[in-house]
Amino acid sequence: MAESEGGDGCRAICIASGKGGTGKTTVTANLGTALADMNGEVYILDADIAMANLGLILQMEDAPVTLHDVLAGEADVEEAVYEGPKGVKVIPAGISLEGIRKANPERLREVVEWIVDRADFLLIDGPAGLGRDALTALSAATECLLVVNPEIASITDALKVKAVAERVGTNITGAAVNRVTKDKTELTKDEIEKILETRVLAEIPEDPEVRRAAAFGEPVVVRSPKSAAAQAFKKLAAELLGIEYEVEVPDKEGVLSKIIKGLFGKR
């Protein structure tokens, strides 16, 4: 079993993928926010120590105390906790090279233990690949959510992550397929489930609203809650909570407003 068991039923989920660029950080930020909106105490932790960007997409890049300070033994965990949208608790990692140098990843388990004592959900944004930091993040969690893109390289890399997770005793909760365009060459949900031998819990569409929201330092579930991607994130959160999710119907635009939008570039 993984070393840090959730104390009072806290689910510590590592958001992992073998390949970089699959959208782990986006999934962490949006899923965490959606969970916080639906459930109790939710923490999201940026364990991508060398390439931290959870803080960037939540406008916390200037956070005075970060996970790096905690891992360096220079601050307590509670000093690095910030309140994010919908009340989600965020522990960002720093972006300075000096911070990376001083951080001791082995202390991550202590941080996780501190969080699981007071949270209902902990999402750990793990680093891409399978280096030492990724192994530490995987073994600190009790569950693992694989984030994949619907293409072969991403799926086969996820197979390796799954194999490692199984060996550290971290259960595979399922997979979230991100950046789905429904292109004919993409692997389908059924095919991905067959290859990974795990359930696909969500298919998150490629949605320009995600990039736009990130540019504003907000999760898409907050900035464009009725967008296709936001709906998928909320559905995933409901799936993890075991509750029904009712799809919110986007506001219908009239033909005239579409023309005006097209002509005058209003977005």
Add this chain to the structure above:
Amino acid sequence: MARIVGKFKRLFKRGGEEERVEEPEDEYAREAREEAIQRALQIASKQLEPEKLVETARKDMSKALDELREYFGFEWMAVIDEQGKPIGMSGDGSFDHELINAIKRVFETARDADTIIVSSEEGSNYLAVKVNGSVAICETKTTPSDADVFMLRSDLSMVVESAKVPSPVEEETEVPYVIADRQGLVVDSQGIREPDRAAAEISRLIDLLDDYMEVHLEWVKLGTKSGKTLAVKPYKDVLIAFVVESDPEEVDEKCERIAKSLMSKLEFLIGHTTESSKSKAESPNEG
């Protein structure tokens, strides 16, 4: 005005693109997806399942090591116990004793170390991991990642531990045997009362069969009414002979397993002898 017309054109063009997605699936896209699925399934089928690996190791240690070596893409892999005796070997090449001794010395000196990675400019890398007192040494063309080391350690630990559990295979490796060269001289033996005589007789028997049959002999098995079988396997320049008590239905499989285990042992002995004579020849001042 031209700007507005342009925007109208772009609007209609966008509509056209959306419609194109609705077109029937074309052959090329279907082929591409099928190819991707096949390749991904092939990779998935090569994943090591710890439970199956343990099961294999209980029945056949060499096969389990073969599976490990193939999964990690090692050129060869050797596993030795705390005393430096071989537990198993997989892949081409013989035990490189100089390397094994050097690695043993490093582990003895740096007691806290459990992993050694040696890289060479030629592109061959060596990885040694200490697992439950045993040491696995592997040669690989790629640089092992942290995950590779972690997974190897995890899987190897299960394989080594399962080999320690008394199993029918372990009993089988205790069978009486003699390994002789083609001239009938003993290379190694265990549990044979008169190994020199047995080696000479076996060598004569094989010579006789060779002359008479004029084919490449793979196995010679002599069964008796008491249920004992004398099996002889010509291997490289030697003859491996052993006696098994076995059900006729199982005897072939059992013989293959024992022969494989004795071959590994032989490779170790050959490597050891070669290295010893080489180091003696290279160090005339010693002794």
